[in-house]
Amino acid sequence: MKNETNARRGFIKIMGVGALVAATSSFAAGKKKTTTTVTLSEDQKDTLFFIFQEEKVARDVYITLGKLYPTEKTFANIQLSEQEHILAAQVLCERYRIDTSNVNLSLEEDYIGQFELHAMQELYNNCIAAGQTSLLDALKVGRLIEVTDIADLDEAMEGMPSDVVNTFTNLKKGSLNHLAAFESAISRES
Amino acid sequence: MYLSPEIEGTLHESLLHYYKALEDGDLSALSSLMHRESYFVMLHSLGFKRVFRDENFKTLLTNMHADVSALQKVVSALHTDLLQEDRRYKIEISSYEPKGADRVTVHYLEDGHTKKMYFEKSEETWKINFKAGRSKVS
Numbered sequence: 619m620k621n622e623t624n625a626r627r628g629f630i631k632i633m634g635v636g637a638l639v640a641a642t643s644s645f646a647a648g649k650k651k652t653t654t655t656v657t658l659s660e661d662q663k664d665t666l667f668f669i670f671q672e673e674k675v676a677r678d679v680y681i682t683l684g685k686l687y688p689t690e691k692t693f694a695n696i697q698l699s700e701q702e703h704i705l706a707a708q709v710l711c712e713r714y715r716i717d718t719s720n721v722n723l724s725l726e727e728d729y730i731g732q733f734e735l736h737a738m739q740e741l742y743n744n745c746i747a748a749g750q751t752s753l754l755d756a757l758k759v760g761r762l763i764e765v766t767d768i769a770d771l772d773e774a775m776e777g778m779p780s781d782v783v784n785t786f787t788n789l790k791k792g793s794l795n796h797l798a799a800f801e802s803a804i805s806r807e808s
Numbered sequence: 809m810y811l812s813p814e815i816e817g818t819l820h821e822s823l824l825h826y827y828k829a830l831e832d833g834d835l836s837a838l839s840s841l842m843h844r845e846s847y848f849v850m851l852h853s854l855g856f857k858r859v860f861r862d863e864n865f866k867t868l869l870t871n872m873h874a875d876v877s878a879l880q881k882v883v884s885a886l887h888t889d890l891l892q893e894d895r896r897y898k899i900e901i902s903s904y905e906p907k908g909a910d911r912v913t914v915h916y917l918e919d920g921h922t923k924k925m926y927f928e929k930s931e932e933t934w935k936i937n938f939k940a941g942r943s944k945v946s
Contacts, residue, residue, distance in 0.1 A: 660944045661939075663942065664939040664940065664941075664942065665939065667939070667941055667942050668938065668939045668941070671941070716942055717942060717943075732921065732922075734922060734923050734924045735923075735924065735925075735926075735938060735941070736918070736923060736925065737846070737849050737850055737853045737938050738853075739923075740850070740853035740854060740856075741852075741853040741856060744853065744854075744856035744857045745856060747857055748856065748857050748860045748861075755860075758860070759860070762859075762860065
């Protein structure tokens, strides 16, 4: 398991600090809202933008594998959550004035599994190639995606402001739930 | 930002070399065209299927960042995989989009599919950087 966490680790590297970005951070409901100036480096902004683009890979893999194995509901259940992950990452990008308007996140059939960035197309294609051999392999692809997502989020949190950390922590909780669902389905299929 | 014909030519050539390197399984050539981090991203993407079925390769991929020997083994394995896949690409450049002084997004068609590649200038050399998809000055 430990090694699996590194399978896609090269996707995310955390950088130092740099340019100033004005951002609004809010305390939890019922507490006072404050506006703070958060320092976010250009590299950190690059990382946020990359994570946002990368979230589409997991969603589209689950949509495609869900169609390949329509009786396996795990994919259908999790793809909805992945869409929420995309939106959460998009909110963060917009908060830090990172333009996301040129990334096509359409759920139309023609766009599922289509990635403008070649590395992501490669990753998607290879996930599908690995998952289409059997339902058990498809579930293992899901497990690998979630394990690596969790590791990536842990790494991405380092040095980030609290609002980013909070969002990533919530995404990680979601990924842990997905992982448990895939583990359960794998046990059932094995 | 104005992009000179020379820069456009350089980016065009780099993009074609990128795809030729994949066709030939020439990861050394691929490496020379890319920022190091993006190159490793690409190795992870290319290696996913092998990671899935080969525990030893998974370890190599994990260790390649700090272990030259592991990196060489990863490169050798992926070279074989790429040659077996016998890839062929048809690339047509659509446009060049400057993203500040040192970044350019190249829009193109890969076998008819809309794609884009992010380039960043580092030490006077334009290289592919998958994370350079935004302008540094928002």
